[in-house]
Amino acid sequence: MSFKEFNEILNECRKFAKNEIRDQALEADLFPDMSWVKGIWSKSAQLDIPSLLIPEAYDGAGYSEFCCALVLDALASECAGIASVFAHHFAACIPLIHSDMNQCEKYIRQIAGEGGDHAAPASVIFPSNMEEKNIVLAQKEGRLILSGTSQLTGNTDGAGLLCIFAEDPENDKELTCIALERNTRGVSPGEDAKLPGLKVNPFRRITFEDVEIDPEAVIGEQGKSLKLMQKAQAAFYGFISAMAMGSARTAYKKALAYAGERYQYGKMIIQHQEIQRMLGSMLMKLGMGTSGYTHLYNEEKLNLPFSSADPMLAKAFCTDAALEIILDAIQIHGGYGYMHEYGLEKIMRDIKVLQLLGGSNPHHHVRIIADMQ
Numbered sequence: 001m002s003f004k005e006f007n008e009i010l011n012e013c014r015k016f017a018k019n020e021i022r023d024q025a026l027e028a029d030l031f032p033d034m035s036w037v038k039g040i041w042s043k044s045a046q047l048d049i050p051s052l053l054i055p056e057a058y059d060g061a062g063y064s065e066f067c068c069a070l071v072l073d074a075l076a077s078e079c080a081g082i083a084s085v086f087a088h089h090f091a092a093c094i095p096l097i098h099s100d101m102n103q104c105e106k107y108i109r110q111i112a113g114e115g116g117d118h119a120a121p122a123s124v125i126f127p128s129n130m131e132e133k134n135i136v137l138a139q140k141e142g143r144l145i146l147s148g149t150s151q152l153t154g155n156t157d158g159a160g161l162l163c164i165f166a167e168d169p170e171n172d173k174e175l176t177c178i179a180l181e182r183n184t185r186g187v188s189p190g191e192d193a194k195l196p197g198l199k200v201n202p203f204r205r206i207t208f209e210d211v212e213i214d215p216e217a218v219i220g221e222q223g224k225s226l227k228l229m230q231k232a233q234a235a236f237y238g239f240i241s242a243m244a245m246g247s248a249r250t251a252y253k254k255a256l257a258y259a260g261e262r263y264q265y266g267k268m269i270i271q272h273q274e275i276q277r278m279l280g281s282m283l284m285k286l287g288m289g290t291s292g293y294t295h296l297y298n299e300e301k302l303n304l305p306f307s308s309a310d311p312m313l314a315k316a317f318c319t320d321a322a323l324e325i326i327l328d329a330i331q332i333h334g335g336y337g338y339m340h341e342y343g344l345e346k347i348m349r350d351i352k353v354l355q356l357l358g359g360s361n362p363h364h365h366v367r368i369i370a371d372m373q
Contacts, residue, residue, distance in 0.1 A: 104292065255329035
């Protein structure tokens with residue numbers, strides 16, 4: 001696709017987000033309403049957003065992960081919680097579209113929107129990076145049995161399909177990918193974690209209690225899904241980075257507008273050098289963060305040491321930079337920055353949760369070096 005096409009998609013998604021999300025985002029943050037989220041999901045199908053990654057042969061749009069990241073940037077500029085619903089869905093699509101098409105046809109058609117308004121988002125469950133028990137797929141009396149509890153996972157309320165990466169004891173250090181209907185017997189979501197941000201997308205742990213798995217639900221080859229998981233996880237990090245920059249974009253826009261309207265000590269505060277410094281620093285981080293996550297999708301690599309874009313580090317940089325941007329935006333607003341109706345404190349809470357998705361940023365800093373040893 002050309003950048004002209006990407007910009008056309010961005011423009012349509014910005015219009016959609018402005019018309020369908022903006023007016024209700026703050027109210028939904030106080031009083032989360034799944035019917036509102038489902039309504040946005042249903043309307044987004046008119047723009048083919050849920051099926052962006054699905055190949056055209058399966059009634060999808062057939063666009064790239066880069067296109068998905070740009071769409072998430074646009075959606076997050078109005079509400080990162082809504083964008084996170086689509087981010088989890090896109091990440092769940094990746095294992096399906098990179099596996100045996102014949103095997104996964106029914107799942108692909110389902111998440112591509114076949115069924116119209118009844119289509120539901122998918123969700124992805126990655127193994128935990130922490131020292132805790134993961135979901136395990138084991139052979140018991142000739143049957144495949146799934147057991148264990150997931151880490152906190154998004155889309156737990158509205159998902160129709162779960163894409164699960166489970167440990168496989170018979171294949172050391174390997175994983176098996178499974179596509180499972182959310183309403184399968186033995187699948188039980190826990191209590192809403194009530195995270196401070198992304199509140200329209202409840203996060204829960206999901207327990208799998210001796211769930212019998214049909215061999216046809218195994219995506220690809222059993223015990224051979226590590227690379228598939230790494231690909232989906234890398235894409236998810238890029239999606240988080242895009243959401244962080246989309247949120248920060250709105251924070252900067254609000255701060256710039258307020259600084260041009262607020263009169264203090266005989267002049268508009270944007271005329272004060274310290275305010276100009278803060279806005280310039282915010283703009284710098286926004287530009288570098290946007291370049292950082294878009295560089296993830298550039299296949300051309302420069303022959304410079306330590307210049308390759310790493311999804312984990314991009315996620316860490318973008319979410320950290322986004323938090324610094326929103327904190328400066330709140331400071332520019334003074335006391336008003338902490339008032340809910342200005343929208344900044346919501347953005348700050350959303351970004352704090354984005355920092356934790358897929359593992360904390362300090363964990364990524366340590367892991368990237370530890371993996372080199």
